[in-house]
Amino acid sequence: MQQNNGLDKNQLISFMLFSALMLGAMFYFQSREEAKAPAPVEQTASTQGAAPTMGPQASNSGASPVKVAKLENNELRLEFSSLGGQISRVELPGYKAYNQAQDEANLPLYLIDNGSASYGFEFKDRAGRLIRTKDLNFQPTVQGNTLTMTTQVQGATIQFIYTLLDKYTVDFKVRTSGLGQVSSSSAADFKWDYKVRAVEKGRSQEQTHSEFSYAFDNYSSYDYDGRTGMDETEETLNWIGVKQQFFSSIIESKTGFVGSKGNQEIVEEGEYLKTLNYSGQVAMSANELNQDFSWYFLPLDLKLLKSFDKNFDEILPLGWSFIGTMNRWFFMPLYNWISSWGITAGWAIFLLTIIVKLILSPIMFKQHKLSAMMRVIRPEIDEVNEKYKDADAMKRQQATMEVYRKAGVNQMAGCLPALLQIPIFYALFRFFPNFIDLRGESFWFAKDLTAYDDLIKLPFHIPFLGEHLSVFAIACTAAILIYTMLTAGNIQQPTAPGMPNMKVLMYIFPITFLFFLNTSASGLSWYYFVSNAINIVIILVIKYLILDEKKIHAQIQANKAQPKKEGKFQKRMREMMEQAQKQQALQQEQLKKTQGKKK
CATH class of the missing domain: 1.20.5 (Single alpha-helices involved in coiled-coils or other helix-helix interfaces)
Structure with a gap:
C-alpha cells in the first residue's frame, strides 16, 4: 500500500541532504437539445425545507439558455448546470479558503467553481456519431432535496437524478429510456476533467498533496498516483477521487469503473495547482445506461473517512506501516485528548512534546550518561589514536574498541535513541501538514500551523528557501545548533588522511534543516524547537546537577580493574x-x- 511522499521539490532535495548527513554521521561513527422554456430560470432547493426560487441566468454564448439549480444543507452548497446536467459548484460552508491578498483564511471554500471541473458520459449512436452528455441541455426539476435533470437525444430520454444526503454525500443515479434504439454500445465512457483550486497557504505543499486516489478489489485495496500518467486498465475501480491537502472529490460507481486511465499536469501559477483528466468505462445493460453512483466532497477528517467503510481513510497520507499506525493510534488521539482541555493548538503541541519526551526519558537519560562517559575517556581515546597513528586503521579501531570495552561503554547504546527519533520524525512530518484539526489554527505569528509562517518576508527569492524566512524554522535551527555545540565534543574525528571532519558535518546538518523546515508546517518546526530546547535543558541538568564526571571516571577505572x-x-x-x-x-x-x- 502506497502513500503520498508529501515532499515538494525543494523539500525533497533538502530532505535527501538531511537524511544523508544524519545517516552518514550515525553509521559512520525521503447535439445540443433545445430547452423547452422560453426564458432562463434558476432553481434552488434546500434539504432543510426552503422553497425553490426562480431567477434569470445568463445564456451560454448566445446558445440555449443555461439554467442553474441549487441544493444545500449544513455541509454542502451545490449548484448544477443545465448544460451537461452536471455539478458546477461545490462549496463547503464549514471551512474557509486562504486569501493570499489579505493573508487570511476568509474566502468561501469552493472545491469546484467557474468551470474548474466537468464530467459526463460518452457513447456512439448507431451511425457511429459520438454523443456526449456534457454537450446536452437538461431541464432541471427540484423536489425537496432531490434534483432531476432530464434531456432528450434522438428520441431517447436521459435523466440524472441527484439527491443531497448527509455526510457530504450526493446520491447520483443515471436513468435512460429508449437509448437502446439510439446506441449499440455495451459500455459508456466516463470522462472527468478537474482543475485543483488553491485553497491553502502553502502552494508547493498543497500542490504536492494533489493527486489521483482510488480503491479496487471490492474496496479492500487502495492506491494513489501523483505522477504524470495513471494506468489502471487491469483493475475495476470502486471509486476514483481527486485528493487535495485537506479535501477530496470522489465519485463511486456501484458496478465499478474499468479501463481507467488518467493524466495530470502541474500549473505553475494562478488559482489552479494541477489539472487532472480521468477516463474510465461503465457498463450498459441492453444498451441502456442505468447506473448508480455517489459523489463525495469530503474534508479529510479521519473519523469521518473511516465511517464510510469504503477505504476512504487511506486517502489521508499519514505514512506507511508503523509510521501511519503511530499517527493513527498515538499522535492523533494524544493531541485530541490534550486539546479537549480547552487550550490552544500551539500549547497542545507544546504539551504533546513534553509527554513524548517523558516517554522517551529513560532511553534519553542513558544516551546522555553515555555521552558523559565518552567525554571522560576522551583522553584515553586520543592516546590510542596517537599510539597507532602510523598503524593500519583496523588495528587502531581494534585498540579503540578495547578501551570502550574495558571502560564498560557500549557505543551502540548511543545509536538507539537516534534510531527511535527517525520513525517519530517521519510520523510527525506526516502528522502536522495533514491533520485537519490543526488547519487554520494560529499560534503567535504562525497563522496556520499546517503551513509555514512567513513573518519575515524577503524582497527576493532564495533557492530552496523561497521569499520568506520562517521564525519557527529559524528558532528550531538555533536550538539544534546549540544542542550540537553541547554534544559535538563526543564526536570522534577520523584520523585517516582525506577523511571529512565529522564535527563540521554536524554543524552543517542544522543549516540543512533550516532549508527543509522553512516551507514545512510551522507546527512541525514548533514541535522540534520545543523538543531540542528540552534536550538542551536535560544536558545542562545532567551535566551540572545529576552526573558527577569524577565519579564516572572512578567507575570506569573500577570497571577496568574487573574482568570484563x-x-x-x-x-x-x-x-x-x-x-x-x-x-x-x-x-x-x-x-x-x-x-x-x-x-
Whole structure:
C-alpha cells in the first residue's frame, strides 16, 4: 500500500541532504437539445425545507439558455448546470479558503467553481456519431432535496437524478429510456476533467498533496498516483477521487469503473495547482445506461473517512506501516485528548512534546550518561589514536574498541535513541501538514500551523528557501545548533588522511534543516524547537546537577580493574576484525610472493 511522499521539490532535495548527513554521521561513527422554456430560470432547493426560487441566468454564448439549480444543507452548497446536467459548484460552508491578498483564511471554500471541473458520459449512436452528455441541455426539476435533470437525444430520454444526503454525500443515479434504439454500445465512457483550486497557504505543499486516489478489489485495496500518467486498465475501480491537502472529490460507481486511465499536469501559477483528466468505462445493460453512483466532497477528517467503510481513510497520507499506525493510534488521539482541555493548538503541541519526551526519558537519560562517559575517556581515546597513528586503521579501531570495552561503554547504546527519533520524525512530518484539526489554527505569528509562517518576508527569492524566512524554522535551527555545540565534543574525528571532519558535518546538518523546515508546517518546526530546547535543558541538568564526571571516571577505572565479560556484539566485531586482519596479512604475503617470482 502506497502513500503520498508529501515532499515538494525543494523539500525533497533538502530532505535527501538531511537524511544523508544524519545517516552518514550515525553509521559512520525521503447535439445540443433545445430547452423547452422560453426564458432562463434558476432553481434552488434546500434539504432543510426552503422553497425553490426562480431567477434569470445568463445564456451560454448566445446558445440555449443555461439554467442553474441549487441544493444545500449544513455541509454542502451545490449548484448544477443545465448544460451537461452536471455539478458546477461545490462549496463547503464549514471551512474557509486562504486569501493570499489579505493573508487570511476568509474566502468561501469552493472545491469546484467557474468551470474548474466537468464530467459526463460518452457513447456512439448507431451511425457511429459520438454523443456526449456534457454537450446536452437538461431541464432541471427540484423536489425537496432531490434534483432531476432530464434531456432528450434522438428520441431517447436521459435523466440524472441527484439527491443531497448527509455526510457530504450526493446520491447520483443515471436513468435512460429508449437509448437502446439510439446506441449499440455495451459500455459508456466516463470522462472527468478537474482543475485543483488553491485553497491553502502553502502552494508547493498543497500542490504536492494533489493527486489521483482510488480503491479496487471490492474496496479492500487502495492506491494513489501523483505522477504524470495513471494506468489502471487491469483493475475495476470502486471509486476514483481527486485528493487535495485537506479535501477530496470522489465519485463511486456501484458496478465499478474499468479501463481507467488518467493524466495530470502541474500549473505553475494562478488559482489552479494541477489539472487532472480521468477516463474510465461503465457498463450498459441492453444498451441502456442505468447506473448508480455517489459523489463525495469530503474534508479529510479521519473519523469521518473511516465511517464510510469504503477505504476512504487511506486517502489521508499519514505514512506507511508503523509510521501511519503511530499517527493513527498515538499522535492523533494524544493531541485530541490534550486539546479537549480547552487550550490552544500551539500549547497542545507544546504539551504533546513534553509527554513524548517523558516517554522517551529513560532511553534519553542513558544516551546522555553515555555521552558523559565518552567525554571522560576522551583522553584515553586520543592516546590510542596517537599510539597507532602510523598503524593500519583496523588495528587502531581494534585498540579503540578495547578501551570502550574495558571502560564498560557500549557505543551502540548511543545509536538507539537516534534510531527511535527517525520513525517519530517521519510520523510527525506526516502528522502536522495533514491533520485537519490543526488547519487554520494560529499560534503567535504562525497563522496556520499546517503551513509555514512567513513573518519575515524577503524582497527576493532564495533557492530552496523561497521569499520568506520562517521564525519557527529559524528558532528550531538555533536550538539544534546549540544542542550540537553541547554534544559535538563526543564526536570522534577520523584520523585517516582525506577523511571529512565529522564535527563540521554536524554543524552543517542544522543549516540543512533550516532549508527543509522553512516551507514545512510551522507546527512541525514548533514541535522540534520545543523538543531540542528540552534536550538542551536535560544536558545542562545532567551535566551540572545529576552526573558527577569524577565519579564516572572512578567507575570506569573500577570497571577496568574487573574482568570484563565480552558481549555478543563486541565478540562478533572482534572476530570480524581478526578475520579481516588475517585476510589482509594473507593477501600481503601472496603479493610479496608474486612480486618475488617476477623478479
